[in-house]
Amino acid sequence: AQTVTQSQPEMSVQEAETVTLSCTYDTSENNYYLFWYKQPPSRQMILVIRQEAYKQQNATENRFSVNFQKAAKSFSLKISDSQLGDTAMYFCAFTKLSGTYKYIFGTGTRLKVLA
């Protein structure tokens, strides 16, 4: 069975600074996707970034980038130049591509950006 672990329940960062959120997962699959989702106080889930396991290059989306270490089963999210609007819950998610497609979510990291 697949599992996703986020070991940091809460983090804070000063505005304009950089923060890294950790995520590790366990799977025997070779083809899968990894995601980071943001859930602001509105509770709407927003896709931040997606990584396909077959791609060696780390995904980036503007100020958001990942460090994908497939052998180590690690998928951390780096937020550069943190903004107040980045304050939210962040969930790491995994899905395999064979068989049943469904997300497995981590427990989340609550990020607070301080002015």
Add this chain to the structure above:
Amino acid sequence: GAVVSQHPSRVICKSGTSVKIECRSLDFQATTMFWYRQFPKQSLMLMATSNEGSKATYEQGVEKDKFLINHASLTLSTLTVTSAHPEDSSFYICSPLDLQDNEQFFGPGTRLTVL
């Protein structure tokens, strides 16, 4: 990203009544729909997976007779909480799957409060 609507956004009901939540994927056809519930400060918990035109598959511990799911069309799925009780108070989120992109999109959620 895709547009997903969910209605109502908030509902308060008396114990013993039934509540129906509608989820629509507005710009793509979703053969698969996931329903989640989320308690405060917790992660999303998958309740069930439904495929258009067939019976839903429920996760372990989720009562199928209490949480009725109908996925009659490719753009509409409903979750009915029957004979609601205060412990059913939660945030319910639908998530249609876009198979073309291998990505789940999320509705804005429904906050259910049972008095």
